Amino acid sequence: MTIQRTSFYVMLALVTIAFIWLLIPYYAAVFWAVILAIIFFPVHMRLARLLGGRRSIAALLTVLMCIGLVIVPALIILGSLIQEGTSLYQRISSNEIDLNDYLVRIQNALPGFIDNWLNSLKLGGFAELRANISSGVVQASKSVGGSLLSFGQNTLQFFVSFGIMLYLLFFLFRDGADLGRTIRDAIPLNDDYTRQFRDKFSA
Template sequence: MNKPNLEQKVFLALLLVVSLAFAWILLPFYGAVFWAVILAILFGPMQRRLLKRFGGRPNLTALTTLLVSLLVAVLPVIIITALLVQEGATLYQRIESGDLNVGAYVEQFRAMLPNFVQHQLDRFGLNDLGSLRDRLSSGALAGSQFLATKAFSFGQGTFEFVVGFFVMLYLLFFFLRDGPELVARIRQAIPLSQNQKRKLFSKFTRVARATVKGNIVVAATQGALGGLIFWFLGIPSPLLWGVLMAFLSLLPAVGAGIIWTPVAIYYLLNDQVTQGVLLTLYGIFVIGLVDNILRPILVGKDTKMPDYVVLVSTLGGLSLFGLNGFVVGPLIAALFMSAWGLFTGPASAPSPLSAEMPVVPPTERPG
């Protein structure tokens, strides 16, 4: 038996085992590690610019970037989540006490429909709205109960949350400071040619950053605008509806319109023409145009993934990874498209993205 070949196989097996064991150890904090990596990718360009301004002081630069990311990205999410849980608990109490009757709104909506519309509903066998009313009532109660449960159980998971939060901040500091060195080591370990590794890393970094940033910013903007108009019109639980519009903005073509369109129709049928027209115009020309204006700026034509890929990968990620799948799904899709684009593309073609992610060798890192 060839002894060098055997040693190589044993070493590769050992490498695989210890890598899986290390991943298993990190599994309880996979969310903290994942978001530390995502924030490091998003705020990496800022860190490199600040490094030049601070005269090559990596610790100060990483700390400053960490504080900026904490104020811009982390704290707003924590505050909105706490307010959302509190609002969900209030909504659950209103539904359970009968103060908010979802079934009555369904019946009122049917009564306001024109006669010919009700005739068409009867013709297609959709005249029985009792089951729909019951499903909507039970669904609203279950959703608000879920948020209320989170409000009561948050105290039990406070320790895990605090530990995971500080693990994320701790890792983010070192990912920002030592990011180029870590990327260089990872690139060195991948058994591909230098040209392939450069293309793969550059393409994936650019697509991932643009896709994640585009999805999050567009969703947050549409949700904030939708919640603002709901608050202005006096609609109950505007924060809850705004968060729903933010998530539904990932659906191509319809998106947040699934939430505000029925409300606008309700206003129009209830002779509240001013509110209905205002909400319709606002939804079309303000909420609806955010995607067409912001997404090309944040994503760009050369890195934008198809809408159906974003939709399927996001829904699949949410079903597998929970809320983290909102970002995990599109990231995996970006890696998939980058790898297959590298495989099917011309091997000799020059990469226009080669300057996207400069690598600083460990010996040349400032400071």
């Protein structure tokens, strides 16, 4: 009996590790599905009551609400940031934006005591600070450009993760209450600790 129990626990641990390993590429999709489910679950419950307990229709409507209120605006903002970041990267790479010229103008417009103050702070004066700022911006633009290229190459993975998030979100809304009770019963803690853990996680 002890060998059987030990074998069961070993198999359970291996299956759990394999399951987590499969989910690692999609952890962001699972994470955001859980977050959206927690935020919009009261809305789903109200819709379910208005629809006479038809949880599937209420879940579908709540998912559509999440798409309209959160996901679509977030994608629009993300697209705008990508477009502006790409444009800035291209303008800096083609020297259309001359950072040194802007910084020299700023340096010429500043009073002389600013340079003395920077020297007193061991910053080497505005000329050295200008060189550091210019170098930092160039490095940042290269980093942003690399990130944007990587994002473009991972577009397929993004849409796969997006589909997984919506699929999981639907079932979290429809069966979330039952799943919550099952998980609560499976946790080896008393009701007070389980309630505190749930509240902390939700917060």
